[in-house]
Amino acid sequence: MTETLFPETRLQPIHSREGSSTKAIAVIPGKSNSVHIRDIPLQDIKVELIGLDGTDREINEGLYGEAPKGEDFLVIGHESLGIVERVGHKVNSLKRGDMVVCTVRRPDGCINCQAGEFDLCLDGNYMERGIRGYHDLLAEYYSEEERFLVNVPEVLGVLLEPASVAEKAILTAFAVQERMRWEPKTAMVTGKGGFRAYNSHATENKRL
Known part of the structure; x- marks a missing residue:
């Protein structure tokens, strides 16, 4: 419906088809209860489902959040x-x-970001969609670079985020233990709800 997914490796501005727009939900960062609907340029990816959490609530309360450079609003919904x-x-x-x-x-120039480990940023100059300096996804359409999109099966869908948290926790635990011989046979899974279920499934995949 629009022009292109950005193929470049650097962050790009919003891209749109001239004269076309879509609806989005945004806030005025720093202003309490400023959530509102506004028009933004029509883009490439149609939003099917959105998850809202405490981050979006706190941004609307004005506790934090930063608009993109040159703009006074921030589209939320990450x-x-x-x-x-x-x-x-x-x-x-x-x-x-x-x-x-x-x-x-979105990465800055530190060595971890350049290696693809954005969550381990050393310099702190990163941007985050819908949180810090970059519009988010609570809209009818959005655009993004190919490298920041994860192709997922329909069965996983919006459950990818909690599944990824569980998977990364287990991978990190195994990586830390690579300094010695370590052949675990059992695992204890704590917590409740979805995260516990995903952690249990992930540990089963490790044959624990």
């Missing part, structure tokens, strides 16, 4: 499931109709 409607000619891993989840953090 957990989303979307369907690709159009891609650029340099996009290799996605096609029209693919179901995607967009990652939140």
Whole structure:
């Protein structure tokens, strides 16, 4: 429905088809209860489902949040499931109709960010969709670079975020123990709800 998914490796501004717009829900950062509906340029990925959490509530309360440079509003909603409607000619891993989840953090120039470990940023100059300096996904459509989109099966969908948290926790535990011989046979899973279920499933996949 719009022009392209950004194929470049650097962060790009919002891209749109001239004269077309879509609805989005935004706030005025720092202003309590400023949530409102506004028009933004029409983009490439159709939003199917959105998850709202405490982060979005606190941003609307004015506790934190930062608008993109040169703008006074911030589109919120950083957990989303979307369907690709159009891609650029340099996009290799996605096609029209693919179901995607967009990652939140955008890297700065530190060595960890450049290695793809955005959550371990050393310099703190990163941006985050819907939180810090970059619009988010609570809209009818959005655009993003190919490298920040995760192609997911329909069965996983918006459950990707809690599943990824569980998977990363287990991978990190195993990575830390690589300094010695470690062949665990059992695991204790704590917590409740979805995270406990995902952790249990992930540990089963490790044959624990």
